[in-house]
Amino acid sequence: MIIGDPYSRDCPTRKVLDRIADKWAVLVLGLLMGGPMRFNQLRRTVDGISQKMLSQTLKSLERDGLVSRKAFATVPVTVEYAITPLGQTLADTVDALRVWAETHMEAVTAHQQRYDAGAASGA
Amino acid sequence: MIIGDPYSRDCPTRKVLDRIADKWAVLVLGLLMGGPMRFNQLRRTVDGISQKMLSQTLKSLERDGLVSRKAFATVPVTVEYAITPLGQTLADTVDALRVWAETHMEAVTAHQQRYDAGAASGA
DNA sequence: CCGTATCCGCATCGATACTG
DNA sequence: CAGTATCGATGCGGATACGG
Numbered sequence: 001m002i003i004g005d006p007y008s009r010d011c012p013t014r015k016v017l018d019r020i021a022d023k024w025a026v027l028v029l030g031l032l033m034g035g036p037m038r039f040n041q042l043r044r045t046v047d048g049i050s051q052k053m054l055s056q057t058l059k060s061l062e063r064d065g066l067v068s069r070k071a072f073a074t075v076p077v078t079v080e081y082a083i084t085p086l087g088q089t090l091a092d093t094v095d096a097l098r099v100w101a102e103t104h105m106e107a108v109t110a111h112q113q114r115y116d117a118g119a120a121s122g123a
Numbered sequence: 124m125i126i127g128d129p130y131s132r133d134c135p136t137r138k139v140l141d142r143i144a145d146k147w148a149v150l151v152l153g154l155l156m157g158g159p160m161r162f163n164q165l166r167r168t169v170d171g172i173s174q175k176m177l178s179q180t181l182k183s184l185e186r187d188g189l190v191s192r193k194a195f196a197t198v199p200v201t202v203e204y205a206i207t208p209l210g211q212t213l214a215d216t217v218d219a220l221r222v223w224a225e226t227h228m229e230a231v232t233a234h235q236q237r238y239d240a241g242a243a244s245g246a
Numbered sequence: 247c248c249g250t251a252t253c254c255g256c257a258t259c260g261a262t263a264c265t266g
Numbered sequence: 267c268a269g270t271a272t273c274g275a276t277g278c279g280g281a282t283a284c285g286g
Contacts, residue, residue, distance in 0.1 A: 013153075013217070014146060016224040021144035023137060030136075039248055050280050055249060065234025076247045077286080086230055093223045094136070100216045101139040107209055111188025162268055173260050178269060199267045200266080250285075257278080265270080 019064070020094055024049055024057045029083060029091045032067055036082035066090060142187070143217055147172055147180045152206060152214045155190055159205035189213060 020026055027046055031037065037045070043054050058081060061067040066087035072078040083091065143149055150169055154160065160168070166177050181204060184190040189210035195201040206214065 013149065013221040013224060015228060016220045017143065017146050017149055020140065020220070021146070023140050023144070026136065026140055051249075052251095052281090053279070056279095063235050063238040064231045065238075066231075071248085074247095077249090079248060086227060086234075089227060090223060093219055096216055096219050097139045097143070098136040100213060101136060104209060104212060105138060108187045108189075111209075112186055115186040115188075174269075175261085175271095176259070179259095194268090197267095200269095202268060248286080250283105252283085253281090255278105255280085257276105259276085260274095262273085263271090266268085 020090075022057065022060070024053050025061055025066075026094055028054070028057055028061065028081075029066060029087055029094070032081060032083040033088070033091055036070075036080045039079050039081070042081065061087070143213075143220075145180065145183070147176050148184055148189075149217055151177070151180055151184065151204075152189060152210055152217070155204060155206040156211070156214055159193075159203045162202050162204070165204065184210070 024046070027049075028042060031042065031045060039054070039058075042058075043049060043051065046054070049057075058067065058069070062069050062081075065084060068082050068084050070080045070082070072080070147169070150172075151165060154165065154168060162177070162181075165181075166172060166174065169177070172180075181190065181192070185192050185204075188207060191205050191207050193203045193205070195203070
């Protein structure tokens with residue numbers, strides 16, 4: 001029984017990480033920043049996503065209060081998803097990661113190349 | 124063939140996301156901010172991690188240039204891992220996520236509770 | 247059009263054993 | 267002590283089919 005390890009289990013970073021680890025969630029969130037969208041519209045834009053994943057992602061996002069779901073009882077059911085203020089703050093924070101990527105990603109790639117070339121020998 | 128979708132495939136966010144999606148990597152990175160550590164020392168601290176994962180994580184981190192590996196040819200081989208300046212910048216950025224979590228996580232939890240209680244009816 | 251349930255392949259992760 | 271290779275379980279994720 002090693003449950004209760006002091007280091008990582010309690011830290012909230014884990015929770016956010018788990019949340020943004022879902023690439024679809026981040027993508028959808030970013031997309032919704034440009035305004036509300038309908039289900040299939042979202043599906044078409046992200047495109048690489050399956051209904052299952054989109055549905056699952058949207059539900060998760062809604063549950064977390066990051067996006068809101070509004071259904072219109074029209075003849076062919078219409079549903080609109082929109083980002084919430086809370087979702088905005090997260091999206092904004094995640095954007096910092098995007099900035100980091102744009103700034104340092106080439107350095108990372110360079111290191112990868114070097115490592116790949118033969119880091120074991122060159123040290 | 125839908126390869127080449129304009130929205131997400133090109134954006135660098137995906138890459139960072141993939142990187143930090145690995146909770147172990149983030150944890151190790153954060154740990155290394157407190158100074159260099161040896162393999163088993165790291166293993167003991169993170170504890171929930173397996174050798175396989177730690178080894179894999181460390182290798183990935185080293186390959187990306189986020190941590191450096193220094194081996195001492197002593198009788199019982201000694202190896203020290205340390206965070207690099209590049210790794211520092213990423214860790215710092217990830218820290219922003221931690222801050223977000225500490226600030227908004229309770230709001231998220233509250234939403235979850237409400238949703239769980241019966242969001243379908245209350246809407 | 248919106249969404250859910252099922253089936254199934256695949257990548258991941260943990261546990262174990264063994265080498266330098 | 268540091269690290270790799272293999273095996274088996276598990277859960278994620280995609281495609282499909284069907285219901286509201």
